[in-house]
Amino acid sequence: MHINILTLYPEMFPGFLGYSLAGKALEKGIYALNVVNMRDFATDVHKTVDDSPFGGGAGMILKAEIVDKALLSLKETGSIYYLSPRGSLFNQSLAKSWSEQKTLTFICGRFEGIDQRVLDKWQVQEVSIADCVLSGGEPALLTMLDATVRLLPGVMGNTDSLEEESFSHGLLEYPQYTQPQVWQDRTVPDVLVSGHHAKIKAWRQAQAENLTMERRPDLYQAYLAKKLN
Numbered sequence: 001m002h003i004n005i006l007t008l009y010p011e012m013f014p015g016f017l018g019y020s021l022a023g024k025a026l027e028k029g030i031y032a033l034n035v036v037n038m039r040d041f042a043t044d045v046h047k048t049v050d051d052s053p054f055g056g057g058a059g060m061i062l063k064a065e066i067v068d069k070a071l072l073s074l075k076e077t078g079s080i081y082y083l084s085p086r087g088s089l090f091n092q093s094l095a096k097s098w099s100e101q102k103t104l105t106f107i108c109g110r111f112e113g114i115d116q117r118v119l120d121k122w123q124v125q126e127v128s129i130a131d132c133v134l135s136g137g138e139p140a141l142l143t144m145l146d147a148t149v150r151l152l153p154g155v156m157g158n159t160d161s162l163e164e165e166s167f168s169h170g171l172l173e174y175p176q177y178t179q180p181q182v183w184q185d186r187t188v189p190d191v192l193v194s195g196h197h198a199k200i201k202a203w204r205q206a207q208a209e210n211l212t213m214e215r216r217p218d219l220y221q222a223y224l225a226k227k228l229n
Contacts, residue, residue: 001031001152003145004077004105006070008049010035012138022146025155034074038062041069050111059112067107067118078103080124082114083137087126090144094127098144099151108137170223172216174207 005013013035014026025031039047050060071077078101081087088094098104107114107124119126129140150156177188191203213220 001099001101001149002034002076002078002103003031004034004036004074004103005108005141006036006038006067006106007108007136007138008038008110009108009136009138010037013142015138015142017142017145017149021155022149025149025152028154030152030154031149036070036073038066038070041066041073053112057112061112062110062114064115064118064121067114068121071105071118071122074105076103077105077122080105080107080122082107082119082124082126083109083128083140084113084126085128085131085133087128089131090127090129090140090147092147095144095147096151098148106137106141108141110136169208170219170226171208171212172219174204174211 007013014023014033017023017026017033026033039049042049048063049066050062053059053061071080081104083106118124127144129143134140177192181188181193189203191199194200209220209223212223
């Protein structure tokens, strides 16, 4: 998998993607990061990449010509995404979709945004990590890529865990326990030490449904709707 990243702060990558499973996968070449400094495409002595918005308003806008030149420098773009608070919310389904792509390109915004014309020209899709505003797209992208990279073949040692974790089936994950069986007078639920696999499976399903209903009613309603169809 080849990932292009357009940013004004290339030193922020690979960041925490250089550690643990994602770091090992990067070393093995399971995926590759091509980090492009958009400031390299500025032509003036001050390396100017932004300007004030037409119509007035606070902040500065990343210039269309800068982003355009950066995109034109790429050998292949694949689908292009712009990290933006106004984008569609990122989720596990999108992470799975991304993990099946050969090439992806991401634009990390700064300032007040990017000139809309270059987004329109390249048919850029906008995606958001949450309903909040960050100082730039880099922190959000690192999180999204972490969620994506771990789904690539050869990254996770036990692929069964991918099927049981939160969001994989539209529900939050059930509670987990390990040794010792009794800790500070708190015991593991009896069903988990019963050896009865059908009962364990049913308990975990019920726990996942209850947790989702309590903490994420939006997910639970979507789960029920899918179940009925």
